[in-house]
Amino acid sequence: MTKKILYGLMLLMSFAVAAYATIAYAVFPLGSLVHPDMRINFENHRIAVYLHIFASSLALLIGPFQFSKRLRASRPMLHRHLGKVYLGFGVALGGLSGLLMAVFAYGGLGSNLGFGILAVLWLFTGARAYWAIRRGDVIDHQRWMIRNFSLTLAAVTLRIYLPLSMVFGWPFELCYPIISWLCWVPNLLIAEWIFNRPLSV
Template structure:
């Protein structure tokens, strides 16, 4: 991502936009913090009975894989939020590179691999399973490609792929928002569309939530990247 600059008088160097004039910096950090504070405590005791995600019976490997995914995804979310902070990138490029390696190798890659594994046995039905498998695959692919572009010093392409990786990383938050939306939208249809079956409605909501949770942020990120590149090209 490029650093936005304010116009400066002729003959003077442009000034970078102060962090407090970027209205998304603080809210993003706050949202990530609140999400993690709410989501992580049930897993501190390593008790499957406290899991917010139902553990399938007969799959003894599922809960350890789930905790592994959550642990690495937590690292990914924290480091990813730092990586898109323009002040850190501009003022501390060495820290940006080091935190980026942590995001890639101790966050996104292991989290996506563990996420792929648990997606295959997730108790949310085949529609949700396919969505989560694709999410994990795309997160892994975008992250690896972004790292490769940085190593090749193709920083424009690096930013593009990492913006997509960021959108997929943070889609877990979008997922929660869409879950509420679909509950509100489909709840009144329990006795009609779903024939009075809470299980059928739950499977439908889970499937819709998993798909919209990452597809919508990914489309928005791609639109944003394309728009920025088009603007840079015209200039």
């Protein structure tokens, strides 16, 4: 029961952030919704930014369905096709463009490393999940996918911590580098310690 509630919550939050990002970046001028100090960087790297947002949003949209036991059992081919889009387009393109964006991320070395390591781990866990399933190791595939999607959810946790830091009135330039780590390290630890066992959703 608790797992079902958590699954529903994850689905809802993933959709909300993917919808927000897609609509915001498709409708509003680039950089209009980020901190003014980040705007110039975004304008100078338009392709990387758009690629990152649309590819990563697709990963957020597809990811939750891949964990549904029912869907995997009833539509195994759909799981395979969606998995290829999730990894080949969402994670690969979203991660590579995210890595590039990490180089010019706002907040200095702290943010460069926080987002940079997140990008490398996102790509690495995705590759490991793919290699595992190619050699037919379903359990290993699940374990790496749980790690991988916990990192995809960094997009959700980031958008919880950022407004929270603003509510508390903490300075953005101080909070942003911290949040670039906080948005994914706890996710990965939770995935590892609580959820990383055979699925029963």
